[in-house]
Every structure is written in C-alpha cells, then in structure tokens.
Amino acid sequence: MNTPGTPVARRGLLEFRAEQHTFEIGGVRVGGRPGSRPAVLVGSAFYHGHKIHRDADRGEFDAEEAARRIGLQDQYSELTGNPCMLDVVGASPEAIVKHLAFAASATKAPLLVDGTTIDVRLAGLRYAAEAGIAGRVVYNSIQPEIEDVELDAIRAAGVDSAIVLTYYLKDFTAKGRVQAVHELLPRLRDAGIHKLMVDTCVLDLATMGQALSAMHEIKDEFGLPVGGGVHNAVAVWKGLKTKMGPQAEKPCMASALSLAVGIGADFVLYGPVEDAPYAFPAVAMVDTALSQLIVEAGGRLDKSHPRFRIG
Amino acid sequence: MTSSQPDASKLYEAILTGDAPAATEITQAAIDAQVDPQKLVTEQMIPAMDEVGRRFEQGEYFVPELLIAGRAMKGALNLLRPLLAARGVEPVGRVVIGTVKGDMHDIGKGLVASMLEGAGFDVIDLGVDVPAEKFVAQAAEKKADIIALSALLTTTMLSIKDVIQAMRKNESLNKCKVIIGGAPVTQQYADTVGADGYSSNANGAVSLARQLLSA
Numbered sequence: 001m002n003t004p005g006t007p008v009a010r011r012g013l014l015e016f017r018a019e020q021h022t023f024e025i026g027g028v029r030v031g032g033r034p035g036s037r038p039a040v041l042v043g044s045a046f047y048h049g050h051k052i053h054r055d056a057d058r059g060e061f062d063a064e065e066a067a068r069r070i071g072l073q074d075q076y077s078e079l080t081g082n083p084c085m086l087d088v089v090g091a092s093p094e095a096i097v098k099h100l101a102f103a104a105s106a107t108k109a110p111l112l113v114d115g116t117t118i119d120v121r122l123a124g125l126r127y128a129a130e131a132g133i134a135g136r137v138v139y140n141s142i143q144p145e146i147e148d149v150e151l152d153a154i155r156a157a158g159v160d161s162a163i164v165l166t167y168y169l170k171d172f173t174a175k176g177r178v179q180a181v182h183e184l185l186p187r188l189r190d191a192g193i194h195k196l197m198v199d200t201c202v203l204d205l206a207t208m209g210q211a212l213s214a215m216h217e218i219k220d221e222f223g224l225p226v227g228g229g230v231h232n233a234v235a236v237w238k239g240l241k242t243k244m245g246p247q248a249e250k251p252c253m254a255s256a257l258s259l260a261v262g263i264g265a266d267f268v269l270y271g272p273v274e275d276a277p278y279a280f281p282a283v284a285m286v287d288t289a290l291s292q293l294i295v296e297a298g299g300r301l302d303k304s305h306p307r308f309r310i311g
Numbered sequence: 312m313t314s315s316q317p318d319a320s321k322l323y324e325a326i327l328t329g330d331a332p333a334a335t336e337i338t339q340a341a342i343d344a345q346v347d348p349q350k351l352v353t354e355q356m357i358p359a360m361d362e363v364g365r366r367f368e369q370g371e372y373f374v375p376e377l378l379i380a381g382r383a384m385k386g387a388l389n390l391l392r393p394l395l396a397a398r399g400v401e402p403v404g405r406v407v408i409g410t411v412k413g414d415m416h417d418i419g420k421g422l423v424a425s426m427l428e429g430a431g432f433d434v435i436d437l438g439v440d441v442p443a444e445k446f447v448a449q450a451a452e453k454k455a456d457i458i459a460l461s462a463l464l465t466t467t468m469l470s471i472k473d474v475i476q477a478m479r480k481n482e483s484l485n486k487c488k489v490i491i492g493g494a495p496v497t498q499q500y501a502d503t504v505g506a507d508g509y510s511s512n513a514n515g516a517v518s519l520a521r522q523l524l525s526a
Contacts, residue, residue, distance in 0.1 A: 048463075048494060048495060117413050117414055117440075117467065119413065167417075167418065169378075169417075169421055172375060172378045172379070173375075203374045203418065204373050204374045205373060206373030206374060206375050206376070207373065207374050207375055210375060238370060239370050
C-alpha cells in the first residue's frame with residue numbers, strides 16, 4: 001500500500017509518487033489516497049439566481065427554505081458517509097455576512113466564503129474572525145494573480161484554509177494548471193495558508209478534461225487535495241437540454257462527479273445544494289468501489305466510510 | 312505564389328488548430344518573403360477566427376480551443392502590427408474593454424478580448440475593477456469605437472449604467488458604442504441602461520461589434 005512517505009516502485013491505480021496530504025477543516029478531513037477517505041461534496045447556496053433569494057444584494061432570503069435545502073445536504077452526508085461543505089455565496093458585503101451568519105447555525109459543515117469581488121470575500125473573512133468561526137471557513141478562492149493585500153487579509157482573519165483556483169491564462173492547459181500551483185505555493189506558505197484544496201478550474205466540457213488531468217498531476221507531484229466544480233461543465237453544456245432533453249441533466253451531473261472522484265478528486269462542487277440527493281449517492285458509489293483498492297492492499301477503512309453505509 | 316514564398320494558407324490552419332508556434336513561424340516566413348501583411352490578416356487570420364467562432368457556436372469547439380486559437384492569432388498579430396501601422400492600415404475597430412468597478416471577474420471578459428483581437432480589432436484591455444472615469448478617459452484618449460463592459464454580479468452590474476452615463480457626457484465619444492455582457496446581464500437590461508448592444512457569449516460579442524461598426 002502507498003502509505004504516506006513511502007516511495008512506490010511500481011504504481012497501481014490511483015497511487016501517487018508524492019505523499020498524500022490530508023487536512024482537517026472544521027471537523028472534515030479532505031485529501032489522501034482515493035478510496036481510503038470519502039470525497040467531500042460541496043453544495044452551493046445563495047448563488048446568483050438561487051431561488052431562496054428575496055433581495056440578493058441586501059442578503060434577504062427565505063430562511064425556512066434555505067434551512068430545508070441546506071439540511072438536505074446534511075441529511076445525505078449522514079446517509080452516505082461522504083463529508084460535506086457548504087459554499088456560501090454573497091453578492092455584496094452585507095449579503096455575505098448575513099448568509100454566513102445563517103449558514104453557521106443552519107449546518108455544522110465547514111463554510112466556503114465565496115464572492116467574486118474582493119470586498120465581499122474580505123467582509124466574509126472579517127465576519128468569520130468576529131464570529132469565531134475562522135477555523136471552520138475556507139477562502140474561495142485564491143487565483144494565481146492574487147495580490148498580497150488579499151493574502152494579508154486572509155492571514156489577519158486567522159483563516160488558514162483556502163481553495164486554490166488554477167485559472168491560469170498564461171497557459172490554459174492541464175500543465176499550466178500544475179504550473180499555477182508551483183507559482184502560488186511559496187506565497188501561500190509565507191502567508192500561513194497551509195490547508196489548500198486545489199480546484200483545477202472547470203469551465204465547460206472540454207476544460208473538464210484538462211482539469212481531470214491536472215488533478216492527477218497535482219496529486220502526483222504535490223500530494224495536495226484536488227477537485228473542482230465539475231457541475232460547471234454540465235451547467236454550460238448548450239446542447240444538453242435542447243438535444244438530449246431536460247431529464248438528462250441530473251444523470252450527467254452525477255456522471256461528471258463520478259468521473260472526477262473516479263480519477264482521484266478529493267472534493268467536488270456539485271452546484272445547487274438542493275441537488276444533494278443526486279450527487280451524494282453517485283459519489284458514495286464510486287468511493288465504495290475505490291475502497292476495495294485499499295482493502296486489497298491491506299489497508300483499513302474507517303467505519304464511517306460510505307462502504308459501510310450504502311449497501 | 313512562387314516556390315520561394317511560404318504557403319500563407321497554413322496560417323489559417325495554424326490559427327484554427329491553435330498552434331501558436333506554427334502561426335508565428337509562418338507569419339515570420341511570410342514577412343521575410345514580403346507577403347502583404349494586410350492580406351495575411353484579411354485572407355487568413357480573420358477567416359480562421361471566424362471559423363473558430365462558427366465551430367464554437369456549433370458546439371464543435373470549446374473554451375480551450377477559443378483560448379489557444381486566440382493566442383495563436385495574437386502571436387501572429389504581434390509580428391504584423393508594426394508593419395500594418397507603418398503602412399497606415401487601420402484595425403477593424405478599436406475597443407476599450409474591462410470589467411466594471413467592484414467586479415474582479417476576468418474569465419468572460421478575457422475571452423471576449425481575445426476573440427475581438429483575433430477578429431482584427433485593436434483591443435485595449437483595462438483589466439478588472441475599472442472605474443467609470445477610467446473607461447471614459449481611455450476611450451477618449453485612444454479614440455475607441457466601442458467600449459465593452461463586463462459584470463458578473465447584480466450589484467456590480469449597476470456600474471454599467473455609471474459608465475454609460477459618464478460616457479454620454481463626453482462629446483468626444485458621441486460616436487462610440489457600448490456593448491455589455493456577463494452572467495446577470497440581459498438584453499432587457501441593455502435596453503434599460505441605453506447600451507448599444509448585448510451578447511451572452513464571446514463569439515456573439517464579435518458579431519455584435521462588427522455589426523455596430525458597419526451600421
């Protein structure tokens with residue numbers, strides 16, 4: 001078995017050269033050899049267009065419905081044994097604070113602070129520090145062109161977990177994504193951000209191929225937890241509903257997740273949190289299949305593994 | 312074509328397949344053989360990017376192909392631009408592009424910039440989080456034909472209106488057009504804020520820009 005730190009002479013399926021790092025974030029462990037630890041599923045809430053919004057800019061929403069949808073993820077996480085995190089999006093600083101405050105009490109899962117503008121993300125960081133939940137949040141996301149002021153703010157908030165999005169326009173290939181990690185790692189270490197989850201950037205069906213390749217390469221070279229928003233590939237697939245029909249959407253989403261976890265993804269973003277009933281069973285199935293590689297190699301699995309829950 | 316002249320049609324293929332080193336090499340060989348640079352642009356490069364756009368619309372090409380074709384085109388253009396300028400050849404049009412104030416999102420805007428450049432436009436990319444005054448000042452200074460605005464959020468989308476209002480107050484930009492795009496942006500919003508056009512994707516933005524300049 002490829003135990004941490006042990007060089008592997010002849011590599012088998014999903015064995016990697018680098019020691020595989022696992023990080024504990026808010027009670028959830030992410031990373032490691034595929035099959036040994038179940039993949040982490042990340043559902044998104046309060047994103048643009050999410051039906052729970054009443055006034056997205058002011059952070060007003062249907063709390064009862066939000067709680068129900070977030071609860072669905074927790075329920076399927078418990079059912080399958082796959083850990084979860086909640087991607088909390090905000091359209092404004094005011095909104096992200098309200099969303100985080102709500103999410104922090106609605107679920108025990110780690111929370112991703114997600115905003116496309118720096119002021120939104122920084123407001124989320126400040127709230128996390130003030131509310132004493134810095135150890136439970138993941139900064140989403142750090143990109144290769146991040147400036148020091150943003151890294152300083154993450155450190156100042158006491159947050160040491162982040163998603164690294166390898167959106168690297170200088171070389172938008174699988175290799176470019178690996179290069180992005182090379183360039184960012186020293187800066188992130190200096191900034192005290194040690195718990196890194198590398199999102200290999202899925203923008204459409206074809207970039208999913210690049211992202212999957214990069215996931216393998218990054219695990220092999222750095223041993224860091226990898227994954228990504230593979231649901232993006234399905235969400236922007238123009239011909240999916242028009243050519244295949246609306247019934248094809250969920251199976252394709254579940255297939256994309258399965259594919260990613262099957263090649264070694266440690267975490268996957270599956271889109272709207274209410275899609276948990278489609279996402280979790282698919283990933284739990286793959287995790288269970290991969291767990292046999294660990295068993296055959298003489299490894300032991302934790303009793304919380306999907307293998308012991310879904311059969 | 313004489314036997315000593317390079318086959319310029321290979322430039323079309325190099326761009327179509329996103330082979331940046333080949334595109335640069337063929338372009339340099341064509342320059343050395345004194346092939347008309349404008350003909351390279353109009354007969355090989357722009358048709359190649361048009362075909363890239365068509366394939367994207369048809370679902371044959373995806374984002375990676377758009378990006379690598381744009382990069383191949385850019386490499387060739389970098390070699391040709393000084394020669395075109397020396398001959399007084401004007402670009403198809405000049406576009407000042409950026410993501411509006413408060414918005415750091417770059418992906419969509421980058422794609423549009425790349426596609427416009429590939430289609431022969433002179434593109435001045437102001438980056439992300441660009442204030443209205445900067446859009447207007449740069450458009451006026453560079454004598455832009457088009458200002459292209461991107462926004463990803465409902466909150467930052469409001470900044471589009473600020474840019475359009477500031478621009479309309481500047482007499483030197485009377486003829487300048489505004490095109491907008493981004494996830495929350497719609498044709499209805501474009502009509503409301505007085506934009507000249509809206510596109511939901513990068514290829515559509517190129518068609519829109521051409522259409523506005525030919526009107």
